[in-house]
Amino acid sequence: MRSSLWTAAAAVLATIIAGLPAVAARADSGPxxxxxxxxxxxxxxxxxxxxCEEHKLGRIDLRAVTVANNGFGAPERTLRHARSILEQCGLPRVPVASGATGEGVHPAPAELVSTIETVLSGALGDGALPAYQSRWSATELIARTAQRSRKAVTVIATGPLTNIASALRxxxxxxxxxxxxxxxxxxxxxxxxxxxxxxGFDNSQEFNFWMDPVSARAVLRTARPGTVRLVPLDATAAVPITPDFVARLAADQEAPGARLTYRIVSQPDLAALIDLGIMYWWDALAAVSAVHGTIATFRGERVGVVQDGVQxxxxVLTRSGHRVEAAFAADTGTFERCFLDTLNGRACRNQ
Structure with a gap:
């Protein structure tokens, strides 16, 4: 009897052990x-x-959100807004952190910072809530997240590269x-x-790199070869925010991501700029093309960042620059469909 029990137990243990590699493989093949x-x-x-919606669809695993506090966000409000978005999208446990204020070279225009704060406080309804405090700095959270991950992480960066340059040290x-x-x-x-x-400048610059050119150059220099993909204004020119898209978003709000985005783009201060035809889905294109490879067209280039003077x-494209994959074009229709579908928690059409 005892022998048969040991035999049965051994068989169960063998089955469990045999299954472990498959479980590990499934974990490694996740988003x-x-x-x-x-x-x-x-x-x-x-x-x-x-x-947030891509995370809930299982196409990415959103591990952390960090904020560079030397850009267009009001430094005392950025983490509160990030926390509000995560909570309203149903992801309250994703950690957030911010970088030090006052870093960078060229400060964001105060009038634009004020406008953005008005837009986000109005859209998110968190203007009366206190500032949010994180237990980590942005550099610490990036390091903690990357080093504890079983798989190499993807960083999507859509502001001044101050935090990323610091983390890459x-x-x-x-x-x-x-x-x-x-x-x-x-x-x-x-x-x-x-x-x-x-x-004082010749307007050859894009805002994110202009605000902290030192960190932009440092990221291109120190990132591991082959890891940087750049989505510049060359590609984002294909994705203006149009009144037509805003109207489609107004009529299609099945998930929190769509409702939040509509509340943002329909805020009066921002709607007026959209009507002028000067606003684009700059950052959304970078994110959507990171998840869906057919949205933008990339090719290898060597890129440098001017540090001083009017530029x-x-x-600049230069032989002495650092190797990146750069996007020069994007498919407008595919981007809009995929962006709208994902905001609504649906699989992208025509993918």
Missing amino acids: PPVIYDSDLDFDDASTLAYL SRATAKRIGRIQIMGGALRVPGNLYGSALP SGRT
């Missing part, structure tokens, strides 16, 4: 872990709502990052400086 780093502008906020962190997808730069098109940012922050 890619993602860290989202931004400056919590209006389109960063919409992009975070999109990434750690070799242990850098080697755990499999891809850095960046919205930034202008390679063969003019820049997008605006308002009080223009005096400080300009990205």
Whole structure:
């Protein structure tokens, strides 16, 4: 009797052990872990709502959200807005953290920071809530997330690259990052400086790289070869925010991501700029093309970042530059369909 019991137990144990590699394989084949780093502008906020829905659809594993506090977000409000979006999308446990304030080279125009704060507080309804405090700095959270992940993480960065440059100073962190997808730069098109940012510069710069060209160059220099993909203004020119798209979003709000994004783009201050035809889905294109490879067309280039003078922050194609994969075009219709579908918790059509 005892012998037969031992035999049965051994058989069960053998079955369990035999199954372990398969379980591990399934875990390794899961969705890619993602860290989202931004400056919590209006389109960063919409992009975070999109990434929340991608997470719930099982196409990514959103592990952390970090904020660069030297961009368009009001430093004392960025983490509150990030937390509000995650909670309203049903992901309250995703950790958030911010970088130090006052870093970077060129400050974001105060008038735009004020406008963005009005838009986000109105859309998210959190203007009366206290500032949110994180237990980590952005650099610490990026390091913690990357080094504890079984798989190499994807970083999607859509603001000044201050946090990413800081995190990459750690070799242990850098080697755990499999891809850095960046919205930034202008390679063969003019820049997008605006308002009080223009005096003293020739507008060859894109805002994210202009705000901290030192960190932009550092990321291109220190990232592991083959890991950087750049989505510059050359590609984002294909994805303007149009009144037609806003109307489609107004009529199609099946999930929190869509409802949040509509509330953002329908805020009066932002709606007026959309009507002028000067607003684009800059950051959303970077994120959507990171998840769905057919949205944008990439090719290898060598890119440098000008540090000083009237072109400080300009990205240039040069033989002495650093190797990146850069997007020069995007499919407008496919982007809009996939963005709208995902915001509504649906599989992308025509994918």
